[in-house]
Amino acid sequence: MSAVDWRKKCEAEWALQAAAMPDGVDWKSVFEARPLDRNLLKNPAPFGLSKDSPPPEPELSEVPPHGPPRFQPDGDFTGWSTSTEVLPYDTSSIPEGVVVCALPQFSWFTLEQVVDLKAEALWEQLLDDFQPDIVIQDWYEESQLHASIYKLHVKLLGTDKTTVISEHSVSPTEDLSTYSHIWKEVSHVFSGYGPGVRYVHFQHQVKNSFLNDFFPTRLTGSAVIVKPVKSGP
Template sequence: MSEWRKRCENEWSLQGAPMPDSLDWKSVYDAKPLGRNLLKNPSPHGVSKDIPPPEPDLPEVPTRGPPRFQPHGFSQFIGDFSGWTTSTETLPYDSSGIPAGAVVCQLPRYSWFTMEQVVDLKAEGLWEELLDDFQPEIVIQDWYEESQLHKSIYELHVKLLGADKSTVISEHTANPTEDCSAYSHNWKEVSHVFSGYGPGVRYVHFQHRLKNQFLNGFYATLSSDSSAAFEHLAGDSR
């Protein structure tokens, strides 16, 4: 047994796992496919869940003129989104709950800011026999900024995809509801564990959506420390 194969088995409990003879065990060990975050750039907003979210800068005097529908000079929106595919969806005005005949000077305008990326599991050091037979658990974790911006400010959509990138083998969606009755400004965790998902998984599609508000300024919902990771295997428990 090679030294590198022995290291992989000892550190990741791979004893008995199906392993093709063609594997380059040094490359497998260097890639460290288990127990690490496979997402690129997990905190593109430049903030951490270990530090309280920054308080928004509220103008002392309301902005004059028509409402601004694109962020301009708003520091919280600035970030490094490399590794992510991003898009923005501006939502129509919500006039529900306004009494008939009421005069409304200005309504808030909301938008969804979507960030997503696809992880190629084989490129990250996993191999087909391991994914199909052992099916190590895939742990999804994400953090978003709790606020009273709206009752729905965050959505998570994760799919395990086949080799064609279109076949969905397993998926998970989260759409938590916020309590807008009392101010609280912390990080909220969203997590899920994929287990027993079946053979054929080759890609992980990770997507979350953050709601922004335009009303006398631009106010964004932040995210931090997004993660998709394979747990260490239990070896002979399978």
């Protein structure tokens, strides 16, 4: 099949008649890579859970394990860079003179990943001129551990990986008055972001708690999807 035929297949696959499709692109590789309408994140469910099933209820031991403090959850974090920040004890709400036997200690667990858009077979003219929508999705467990248990920060970066062309942050506050142990969706669409985007830096954080036993907050369904549409200006 000729280069022109492969370009036409790509054009038909994603209805990209309005996007620049120059001759210098390897359209066979683009078609086989299918960079549009698929999740570009690696290992989007590192805790081995699906948003289509309810989060598992915590398993409480009849006898507290009394082991050393633990601050990082179990999971397969292949493809992610991870780090843990142990937070100091919060004693602000304890009245003066009250004796407290034990307090929960919280930690933030951070997972981040950088998507190289050109390495995923997206071409410069598409990113710079057409500027397709870049859709961000994530699901986190409403763990009831704290009023703040989840943060998301996504940046669209230039060629040098440091220039921020557009960014989006989310830090919701949880309602602890009712028990709602469900998956909660977070999403955002980058559109009309301007030329120069080459990388997507995806970072999310979940809060964990330790009090005799370890209680995590988990994630699933993380996604970065470039859509063959343009909804921005």
